[in-house]
Amino acid sequence: xxxxxxxxxxxxxxxxxxxxxxxxxxxxxxxxxxxxxxxxxxxxxxxxxxxxxxxxxxxxxxxxxxxxxxxxxxxxxxxxxxxxxxxxxxxxxxxxxxxxxxxxxxxxxxxxxxxxxxxxxxxxxxxxxxxxxxxxxxxxxxxxxxxxxxxxxxxxxxxxxxxxxxxxxxxxxxxxxxxxxxxxxxxxxxxxxxxxxxxxxxxxxxxxxxxxxxxxxxxxxxxxxxxxxxxxxxxxxxxxxxxxxxxxxxxxxxxxxxxxxxxxxxxxxxxxxxxx
Amino acid sequence: xxxxxxxxxxxxxxxxxxxxxxxxxxxxxxxxxxxxxxxxxxxxxxxxxxxxxxxxxxxxxxxxxxxxxxxxxxxxxxxxxxxxxxxxxxxxxxxxxxxxxxxxxxxxxxxxxxxxxxxxxxxxxxxxxxxxxxxxxxxxxxxxxxxxxxxxxxxxxxxxxxxxxxxxxxxxxxxxxxxxxxxxxxxxxxxxxxxxxxxxxxxxxxxxxxxxxxxxxxxxxxxxxxxxxxxxxxxxxxxxxxxxxxxxxxxxxxxxxxxxxxxxxxxxxxxxxxxxxxxxxxxxx
Numbered sequence: 001x002x003x004x005x006x007x008x009x010x011x012x013x014x015x016x017x018x019x020x021x022x023x024x025x026x027x028x029x030x031x032x033x034x035x036x037x038x039x040x041x042x043x044x045x046x047x048x049x050x051x052x053x054x055x056x057x058x059x060x061x062x063x064x065x066x067x068x069x070x071x072x073x074x075x076x077x078x079x080x081x082x083x084x085x086x087x088x089x090x091x092x093x094x095x096x097x098x099x100x101x102x103x104x105x106x107x108x109x110x111x112x113x114x115x116x117x118x119x120x121x122x123x124x125x126x127x128x129x130x131x132x133x134x135x136x137x138x139x140x141x142x143x144x145x146x147x148x149x150x151x152x153x154x155x156x157x158x159x160x161x162x163x164x165x166x167x168x169x170x171x172x173x174x175x176x177x178x179x180x181x182x183x184x185x186x187x188x189x190x191x192x193x194x195x196x197x198x199x200x201x202x203x204x205x206x207x208x209x210x211x212x213x214x215x216x217x218x219x220x221x222x223x224x225x226x227x228x229x230x231x232x233x234x235x236x237x238x239x240x241x242x243x244x245x246x247x248x249x250x251x252x253x254x255x256x257x258x259x260x261x262x263x264x265x266x267x268x269x270x271x272x273x274x275x276x
Numbered sequence: 277x278x279x280x281x282x283x284x285x286x287x288x289x290x291x292x293x294x295x296x297x298x299x300x301x302x303x304x305x306x307x308x309x310x311x312x313x314x315x316x317x318x319x320x321x322x323x324x325x326x327x328x329x330x331x332x333x334x335x336x337x338x339x340x341x342x343x344x345x346x347x348x349x350x351x352x353x354x355x356x357x358x359x360x361x362x363x364x365x366x367x368x369x370x371x372x373x374x375x376x377x378x379x380x381x382x383x384x385x386x387x388x389x390x391x392x393x394x395x396x397x398x399x400x401x402x403x404x405x406x407x408x409x410x411x412x413x414x415x416x417x418x419x420x421x422x423x424x425x426x427x428x429x430x431x432x433x434x435x436x437x438x439x440x441x442x443x444x445x446x447x448x449x450x451x452x453x454x455x456x457x458x459x460x461x462x463x464x465x466x467x468x469x470x471x472x473x474x475x476x477x478x479x480x481x482x483x484x485x486x487x488x489x490x491x492x493x494x495x496x497x498x499x500x501x502x503x504x505x506x507x508x509x510x511x512x513x514x515x516x517x518x519x520x521x522x523x524x525x526x527x528x529x530x531x532x533x534x535x536x537x538x539x540x541x542x543x544x545x546x547x548x549x550x551x552x553x554x555x556x557x558x559x560x561x
Contacts, residue, residue: 003370003371006369007369011355014355014357014358014362015357016357097354097355098351098353099354099355100353101349101350101353102352102353102409102412103370104325105325105326105327105345105346105347105348105349106343106346106371106412106415106416107342107343107371108370108371274322274328274329275322275327275328276322276328
């Protein structure tokens with residue numbers, strides 16, 4: 001198993017598309033920061049004109065923390081889309097190039113092979129989020145400096161600079177669990193459909209569907225508590241004044257359970273499928 | 277027998293691709309599987325290699341080695357962004373067989389690849405990729421090698437050197453080699469035993485020599501001053517360039533050649549042409 005993981009990591013390290021993915025993350029951040037630099041101040045001023053007459057805000061509201069939060073919000077759609085494309089490619093490229101045939105004419109266990117793919121997919125997701133977080137903090141603080149964070153969640157919530165920083169950190173960490181679910185799902189879609197384009201289309205469709213379901217208010221029903229899309233927005237809970245740690249931990253644990261189930265299902269299907 | 281398939285059957289969507297096929301290959305033997313495109317050669321080989329599960333029948337492997345058999349299906353599938361040594365390293369590591377630089381160089385030399393090329397294998401010619409594919413297959417010393425269309429896309433020099441390599445593995449290392457091809461001329465040159473597959477069924481199987489003898493009814497002769505006058509006229513010679521194509525049975529060819537030499541001709545080459553229509557006709561085995 002360790003040898004298979006090492007081989008997968010080596011392939012990932014040597015493939016140009018890994019670096020394109022990390023480059024795309026940086027580019028996405030640069031575009032956000034660039035837009036904020038030219039338009040952000042004006043927008044914030046319009047939004048806050050009334051509040052600024054009644055309250056004192058320390059520093060500029062268009063600051064590094066706000067930008068780190070805006071970049072964090074790519075977790076809704078842009079980042080999972082990018083991750084799903086990259087991660088599904090771990091397998092679809094092997095189908096396309098026929099290297100799976102070369103692998104399985106060797107004494108290699110199918111279950112262990114695909115498990116190592118899932119492991120590397122999750123590891124890559126963690127690295128990508130860590131990279132996003134690191135560059136988001138680095139670039140945003142360098143360009144815009146620090147300051148209080150303003151977030152609109154049902155109402156406007158304000159967090160002081162230091163408080164905001166660690167809330168953002170925990171939100172990225174919680175978002176990693178959500179992203180791992182999407183990555184594992186995309187690899188499972190790849191196992192089912194094998195073809196690169198079909199997998200991309202279905203992964204994107206899955207993401208769109210998830211975003212649509214996110215807007216549906218299931219209230220306090222079981223759906224609202226157990227649906228993966230609702231569990232996957234736990235990272236947002238760090239931007240309420242009182243953090244409900246118990247709920248966040250429970251949600252992420254259930255989501256990790258879903259991830260394991262999707263992974264198990266993928267392994268089972270891959271194990272019993274012919275290598276065409 | 278090192279590898280044998282007994283009554284192998286596979287169908288896709290109700291369409292039978294391989295139908296009750298039995299095939300065997302022993303140590304030091306080169307066994308050919310001859311069939312047109314879509315005859316079921318690749319599916320049969322995929323079943324032998326364990327890539328595809330047969331609907332019926334079984335694959336028997338008589339070997340105690342870690343890797344009893346290996347091979348290449350359709351084309352050598354490699355990691356194009358890695359170089360030859362890195363490809364070997366990856367395929368060795370996933371088998372838990374760490375290969376040192378010396379082991380890798382030894383394998384590369386064995387298949388006739390340079391050890392100093394560091395560029396990605398996507399730049400390699402098809403012949404070089406075939407050789408690297410064989411080197412990967414040879415990791416862990418399998419007892420049998422299954423090669424599907426190994427000569428496709430190769431130039432004559434590439435074909436010749438690959439044929440030499442396969443012969444060397446079978447004769448010197450006593451490997452069982454199974455080769456599928458649609459090229460009867462190529463297979464007949466070096467196979468010990470031949471199976472002919474048509475529409476998923478084995479229609480003939482015998483020693484290569486027997487099949488060539490039974491189904492050759494034409495020869496392409498190349499030489500100088502080839503004089504087909506007199507009794508040789510009955511072989512209907514058709515002159516082509518420096519040679520001629522004649523219709524004759526294998527038991528008559530020696531006589532024809534002797535006569536041509538007696539008539540003052542020089543024979544440079546004599547290539548038998550197998551009657552494909554007859555060879556691929558259904559028959560009772």
